[in-house]
Amino acid sequence: MTGPTPPSPYPLGLRLGGRRVVVVGGGAVATRRVPALLDAGADVLLVSPELTPALRAHVDAGRLHWEPRRFAPGDLDGAWLVQVAVDDRAAAAAVSAAAAERRIFCVRADDRTAASAWTPAVTRHGPVTVAVLGGGDPRRAMGVRDAVRDLLGARTAPGFAPSPEAGGAAGGRVALVGAGPGDPELITVKGWRLLTEAEVVVADRLVPGLLLDELRPDVELVDASKIPYGPSRAQEEINRILVDRARAGKVVVRLKGGDPYVFGRGGEELLACAEAGVPVTVVPGVTSAIAVPEVAGVPVTHRGVAHEFTVVSGHLAPDAPASLVRWDALAGLRGTLVILMGLKNLAAISATLIAHGKPAETPAAVIQEGTTAAQRTLRSTLGTVAADVEAAALRPPAIVVVGDVVHTLTPTP
Numbered sequence: 001m002t003g004p005t006p007p008s009p010y011p012l013g014l015r016l017g018g019r020r021v022v023v024v025g026g027g028a029v030a031t032r033r034v035p036a037l038l039d040a041g042a043d044v045l046l047v048s049p050e051l052t053p054a055l056r057a058h059v060d061a062g063r064l065h066w067e068p069r070r071f072a073p074g075d076l077d078g079a080w081l082v083q084v085a086v087d088d089r090a091a092a093a094a095v096s097a098a099a100a101e102r103r104i105f106c107v108r109a110d111d112r113t114a115a116s117a118w119t120p121a122v123t124r125h126g127p128v129t130v131a132v133l134g135g136g137d138p139r140r141a142m143g144v145r146d147a148v149r150d151l152l153g154a155r156t157a158p159g160f161a162p163s164p165e166a167g168g169a170a171g172g173r174v175a176l177v178g179a180g181p182g183d184p185e186l187i188t189v190k191g192w193r194l195l196t197e198a199e200v201v202v203a204d205r206l207v208p209g210l211l212l213d214e215l216r217p218d219v220e221l222v223d224a225s226k227i228p229y230g231p232s233r234a235q236e237e238i239n240r241i242l243v244d245r246a247r248a249g250k251v252v253v254r255l256k257g258g259d260p261y262v263f264g265r266g267g268e269e270l271l272a273c274a275e276a277g278v279p280v281t282v283v284p285g286v287t288s289a290i291a292v293p294e295v296a297g298v299p300v301t302h303r304g305v306a307h308e309f310t311v312v313s314g315h316l317a318p319d320a321p322a323s324l325v326r327w328d329a330l331a332g333l334r335g336t337l338v339i340l341m342g343l344k345n346l347a348a349i350s351a352t353l354i355a356h357g358k359p360a361e362t363p364a365a366v367i368q369e370g371t372t373a374a375q376r377t378l379r380s381t382l383g384t385v386a387a388d389v390e391a392a393a394l395r396p397p398a399i400v401v402v403g404d405v406v407h408t409l410t411p412t413p
């Protein structure tokens with residue numbers, strides 16, 4: 001025989017800003033629950049004799065108040081909600097009873113049937129929060145939540161109300177989004193979300209093609225690499241496109257390889273938009289300067305080997321009058337040198353570094369098209385790397401790494 005079906009829960013979005021929430025317990029459950037409470041602006045009082053290191057970090061940062069002892073009913077005075085995160089059933093029941101007496105909703109980690117409120121499985125997508133209750137079955141709730149998250153995240157999802165960063169009816173905006181080094185999965189969650197909301201995408205040459213492939217058909221795609229006139233006029237033209245489209249009320253994403261501010265001219269675009277009064281959001285990206293060596297097995301720092309790394313552009317020859325790079329000074333550094341856009345001038349760069357005292361046998365690596373299926377890695381020394389690159393017919397985009405870290409994880413053969 002089965003009993004009567006329990007009434008279904010009544011869903012609410014609690015606005016906890018500045019309101020006291022008591023968390024009882026300082027273990028794994030509290031560690032998982034507290035960040036969302038803090039994110040909601042709750043005034044969190046944590047009562048527990050012990051704390052996990054993560055919770056202690058919140059205490060140390062002054063984000064919540066900690067009472068290092070066992071629960072006392074008076075802890076609930078002035079509270080709006082209590083979260084019981086202990087597995088001792090008797091202790092949890094005592095908190096529940098004190099909460100019920102004061103008409104305070106009580107979430108229980110140990111026994112959801114004894115709780116007066118349930119925590120849903122949640123996914124956040126910009127301004128949208130989806131909370132799922134699975135009829136008392138948390139696995140079901142998480143399964144449905146995951147499906148909804150995939151749907152919201154799908155790059156082909158129909159546009160829903162854009163987030164504040166994305167602009168919307170009130171006016172156009174520009175987001176400068178770092179697309180990461182090549183693997184389409186290395187874009188950030190925020191960058192990806194803004195891309196799904198874009199009406200115009202202005203994309204660089206090095207942007208992962210698969211990100212563009214999945215744009216909605218109605219999105220206007222401007223291929224910035226095809227703009228004629230040469231580098232500086234082309235940049236002016238890109239600035240003009242960003243400003244014009246935003247002024248026409250469009251949600252514009254300027255999608256750039258790696259990080260927008262690492263040799264990406266993102267700063268110039270931000271200034272152009274600011275001058276035109278167009279609001280801009282900057283979304284950092286995973287830069288190839290660190291990620292590409294990393295996926296090739298080269299950490300840019302390693303304890304006891306390199307405690308500094310320098311990222312430098314090699315697109316101008318060392319003796320070019322316009323070069324701002326102090327190759328002579330770089331030759332004297334002990335740390336890792338990461339050279340972007342350096343293939344064309346590699347022979348001159350390595351000769352200059354050696355001439356200023358960098359040993360010719362310093363390990364060097366060159367990684368072409370890192371993080372993509374076409375990735376190629378060459379390991380060499382500073383003295384021979386230029387010739388080796390030529391012999392192997394490596395081509396841009398590639399990153400050159402110079403320093404002992406090259407062999408830290410992969411010993412010299």
Ligand SMILES: C[S@@+](CC[C@H](N)C(=O)[O-])C[C@H]1O[C@@H](n2cnc3c(N)ncnc32)[C@H](O)[C@@H]1O
Nearest residue numbers: 182258259262264287288340341369370397398
């Ligand atoms: C104009 S810079 C842009 C850098 C970009 N903003 C970043 O943060 O990665 C372009 C240079 O970055 C390097 N690069 C970018 N993506 C790369 C990749 N997947 N593999 C190797 N080098 C890459 C190459 O040196 C290329 O010439």
